[in-house]
Amino acid sequence: MDGAANDQVVTLDLRSGQTIWERDARPFARPTLPPVSNLRTDVIVVGAGITGAFLAERFTREGRKVAILDRHMPRRASTAASTALLQWEIDAPMLELEGELGFEAAAAIYRRSVAAVRGIGHLAADLGNAADFSWxxxxxxxxxxxxxxxxxxxxxxxxxxxxxxxxxxxxxxxxxxxxxxxxxxxxxxSAVAHPMNLANMLLSAALSRGATLLSPALVVDYDTTSQGVSVRTEAGLQVDGEILVLANGYELPPFVEARVHRxxxxxxxxxxxxxxxxxxxxxxxxxxxxxxxxxxxxxxxxxxxxxxxxxxxxxxxxxxxxxxxxxxxxxxxxxxxxxxxxxxxxxxxxxxxxxTEDGLPLIGAVPGRPRTFAAFGYGGNGITFSAIAADMIARLAAGQDDPAREWFAVDRG
Ligand SMILES: Cc1cc2nc3c(=O)[nH]c(=O)nc-3n(C[C@H](O)[C@H](O)[C@H](O)COP(=O)(O)OP(=O)(O)OC[C@H]3O[C@@H](n4cnc5c(N)ncnc54)[C@H](O)[C@@H]3O)c2cc1C
The missing domain is CATH 3.30.9.10 (D-Amino Acid Oxidase, subunit A, domain 2)
Incomplete structure (x- = not known):
């Protein structure tokens, strides 16, 4: 595979050509950041694509302090390439899911997906629809x-x-x-949106609630213990927090052992x-x-x-x-x-x-890594899964269970 890899980092040449969205995306309103040395926060989100944006919006809405780090400028990786059909119909038909998980699980996954798209619509309405969202x-x-x-x-x-x-x-x-x-x-x-503007809308909401965005900032080291988490960037900055959420898109850190994805x-x-x-x-x-x-x-x-x-x-x-x-x-x-x-x-x-082999995302706790959650919303409706990831991880991080925990488990298969 292209790109670079060490035991903590994988980077890929994610896309090429010019997407239609880059031409007219709303400029990213980035606040001026004070020069930071080491930073302390509640939630560390790695990745400022659409998934990191949903997470940052969700956690700041709950009053948590959030730091978002990205090796690129926000929303310029896979999110800029998305065609942004916001579908509740996922890649795996109910017929297939019923065969694998039974009817109740298949129905719950589909209903969750319907609710997720509805939730994106509500968020767009609440945040002034700067995302060109349309049913x-x-x-x-x-x-x-x-x-x-x-x-x-x-x-x-x-x-x-x-x-x-x-x-x-x-x-x-x-x-x-x-x-x-x-x-x-x-x-x-179902719905459509402008994917970069959707991420912009969510990130802007998070930043207006006090989130910190560090970009470009390549995370090269992840340290997770039962006491707390910290990440270190290539430039030597350390961010400490209570919870780490990996929203690295397709550049999964190598320690995330996901057997069902390719x-x-x-x-x-x-x-x-x-x-x-x-x-x-x-x-x-x-x-x-x-x-x-x-x-x-x-x-x-x-x-x-x-x-x-x-x-x-x-x-x-x-x-x-x-x-x-x-x-x-x-x-x-x-x-x-x-x-x-x-x-x-x-x-x-x-x-x-x-x-993924079963058409379901990888969302939930990362085995062997305390206080660490993965938000990898794979498939043709990755953005719907990103919204579900924010909801699920907020619950799991608060110590609640989630009905999809096993179906979306990162180490299944
Ligand atoms: C052509 C195409 C069409 C698509 N169409 C649809 C569609 O119609 N509907 C739909 O729902 N989905 C679609 N998808 C999928 C959807 O685009 C993705 O699921 C979504 O964009 C993933 O967002 P993300 O935030 O998880 O990843 P990304 O947007 O890739 O963001 C991840 C971020 O993490 C950062 N990062 C990674 N590693 C590190 C590190 N070590 N340190 C710091 N930063 C790091 C990257 O720089 C990146 O900015 C499509 C995808 C493609 C390519």
């Missing part, structure tokens, strides 16, 4: 992994879990959305703003039950963001070299789905991505 329905199209009969069974489970939705056959799907597929599930309750690569592009009438009804989020899969959303200025074509590649040079080929494939898929669309790319990008 959207989702259309989950039948594909080579789940056909019409599987989707009907998936819907049966979702309804049984109390999640409303409907199945559209090919006629309804074509009449209501203009898509030529064998069938689809239609649900409400790095893959993914590609995406944004079109120019489309002509009036080209975008589909309600600008639903569209994704498909296929391997390889594709997905799309629209932006506030009428562009289509289209992505997918994930491949098991861990080499950044190979990933980057495939960009033209992958974008050509994705353009073809967009043209097939929305024949009237102008598929000319205005921004193209690629990045590492991370998956």
């Amino acid at each position: 959207r329905p989702t259309l989950f199209l039948a594909g080579n992994e789940l056909g019409p009969a599987d989707l009907r069974e998936e819907l049966r489970l979702r309804l049984k879990a109390g999640i409303e939705g409907e199945y559209l056959g090919p006629g309804d799907l074509a009449a209501r959305f203009g898509f030529d597929r064998e069938g689809a599930l239609l649900h409400a309750g 790095i893959t690569s993914t590609w995406a592009f944004a079109t120019r703003p489309q002509a009036p009438g080209v975008l589909w009804p309600d600008e639903a989020l569209v994704w498909e039950a296929s391997e390889p899969y594709a997905y799309m959303r629209s932006t506030t200025d009428g562009r289509i963001v289209f992505g997918g074509e994930d491949e098991d590649i861990q080499d950044a040079d190979r990933r980057d070299a495939l960009l033209p080929e992958k974008i050509a494939t994705l353009r073809g898929k967009l043209a097939a789905l929305v024949p009237a669309a102008d598929t000319t790319p205005d921004a193209t990008w690629t990045g590492f991505f991370s998956e």
Whole structure:
């Protein structure tokens, strides 16, 4: 794998190309920091991407002192590459989760996910929606992994879990959305946002409540004991705290032994703003039950963001070299789905991505590391998992249990 590694640190070449968000992201309002030598806080968060942002917002809302450290400028790593579909439908269909964990667990995970997206919506409303958050329905199209009969069974489970939705056959799907597929599930309750602005909104709220942000600050050493935690940066700064939360994204410190996860690569592009009438009804989020899969959303200025074509590649040079080929494939898929669309790319990008074998995130206590929690929200809906991570870790750190503790355990598998 690319990048550097020692026994405490892994760094990766996370992404390349230019994402659509970097062009118009709200500038990060960074407070002037007093020069710090060593710092004492309650909660140390490593990582100022969307996950660290949710954590910092949550802990400062609870009145805790938080220090956030990042080796980059905030929200410029994987978060800037995200296409930011905020879906409660996770990579693992309920059908699959039911088979592995039983119906009650599958239903609880899906309901938690629904609540997480709703919670992001409430936060956006409370914090002035500086995140371009907007509610959207989702259309989950039948594909080579789940056909019409599987989707009907998936819907049966979702309804049984109390999640409303409907199945559209090919006629309804074509009449209501203009898509030529064998069938689809239609649900409400998902959303989109501008990922960098969403992180900005949350980090700004945390900073306004007194959080300290140190960036760029590469954490090279983690020391965790039952008495307290401390991290040390490459520049020699030490931060001491009560709790350490790892929100390093895909750059897991090597001491986090996560057997069920692996790095893959993914590609995406944004079109120019489309002509009036080209975008589909309600600008639903569209994704498909296929391997390889594709997905799309629209932006506030009428562009289509289209992505997918994930491949098991861990080499950044190979990933980057495939960009033209992958974008050509994705353009073809967009043209097939929305024949009237102008598929000319205005921004193209690629990045590492991370998956787990069961489609669930790694959230919770880090085995063998006292007072240390991991917040690795993997998968196509990593941002939804980031919001869940903030909720779960706040509970676990307060000594409460959480129903998802075992399902999301970092050392499962
Ligand atoms: C192309 C693409 C499309 C995606 N689309 C979606 C989508 O539509 N919906 C969705 O929900 N998710 C999507 N995802 C996934 C989502 O983007 C990620 O789950 C999310 O951005 C991860 O955020 P994070 O904060 O955990 O990681 P990051 O944004 O990578 O932040 C982690 C931070 O930790 C810092 N860090 C790491 N190690 C250290 C260290 N030792 N010292 C200091 N700092 C450190 C890094 O510098 C980085 O800034 C997509 C991902 C990609 C690549």
